[in-house]
Amino acid sequence: MTRLQYYGIMTMLRMKVDISTEYGIPIYKVNIGINTHLIHHVEEYFSREGAMHHLERGGLSTRTFDGGMHLHNIEEFKDLSADIIKHADVYWGGYGLDRYYEPYIKQSWSNRHYRGNETLSHIHSGSPIVATYYMQAPEDSGRIYFENPLEYHQCHEPRSNDNRRYIDIEDGTLLIFPGFLKHGTEASQTDLPRTVLSINFGYENRKPVITYQRKQNENIN
Numbered sequence: 001m002t003r004l005q006y007y008g009i010m011t012m013l014r015m016k017v018d019i020s021t022e023y024g025i026p027i028y029k030v031n032i033g034i035n036t037h038l039i040h041h042v043e044e045y046f047s048r049e050g051a052m053h054h055l056e057r058g059g060l061s062t063r064t065f066d067g068g069m070h071l072h073n074i075e076e077f078k079d080l081s082a083d084i085i086k087h088a089d090v091y092w093g094g095y096g097l098d099r100y101y102e103p104y105i106k107q108s109w110s111n112r113h114y115r116g117n118e119t120l121s122h123i124h125s126g127s128p129i130v131a132t133y134y135m136q137a138p139e140d141s142g143r144i145y146f147e148n149p150l151e152y153h154q155c156h157e158p159r160s161n162d163n164r165r166y167i168d169i170e171d172g173t174l175l176i177f178p179g180f181l182k183h184g185t186e187a188s189q190t191d192l193p194r195t196v197l198s199i200n201f202g203y204e205n206r207k208p209v210i211t212y213q214r215k216q217n218e219n220i221n
């Protein structure tokens with residue numbers, strides 16, 4: 001998708017969406033605001049079910065992968081989830097994925113960092129696109145970074161060895177990017193909590209199904 005096409009969608013959504021193309025890969029960034037009620041809700045969740053995760057250095061994660069509840073399945077998160085799916089659908093086509101399919105939320109969880117905590121470099125296997133939504137991202141709580149997926153292919157090119165690109169985040173930032181793009185966070189330098197909701201998307205047939213004829217007539221990718 002070109003910047004012009006994205007601009008059309010931004011106008012339609014009446015929101016300021018930034019599309020940075022790190023390594024030629026579009027990364028979708030928009031601020032969808034915060035909901036203090038949800039922050040209180042996740043506070044309770046952490047105090048009841050917070051656990052360590054092997055991809056986190058310190059901090060807490062909600063227990064999604066060992067029998068705990070995925071946050072998007074909780075009533076309080078339904079509106080937020082629906083909002084995030086709308087953005088994911090925009091990104092889906094923009095990134096060039098087949099619009100015969102539409103993204104849905106397959107898994108969701110939350111990580112919380114305090115001073116010195118960080119998320120180690122990782123990918124989200126099995127998910128074409130993923131989202132991170134920052135419910136709390138105070139100053140100095142750590143930027144997200146993305147690693148160059150072409151690092152090995154570009155190894156004979158005269159490039160800096162620094163293969164990480166950093167993106168600033170704030171309260172309410174929603175990022176959407178491909179699941180294969182390796183990423184992590186800087187260590188937090190503040191005592192205030194940094195709380196992120198992470199989402200893995202799956203995909204299913206779009207409803208109503210876009211027929212082959214309609215795809216041809218309307219030039220749908």
Ligand SMILES: [Fe+2]
Binds near residue numbers: 122123124
């Ligand atoms: Fe991640």
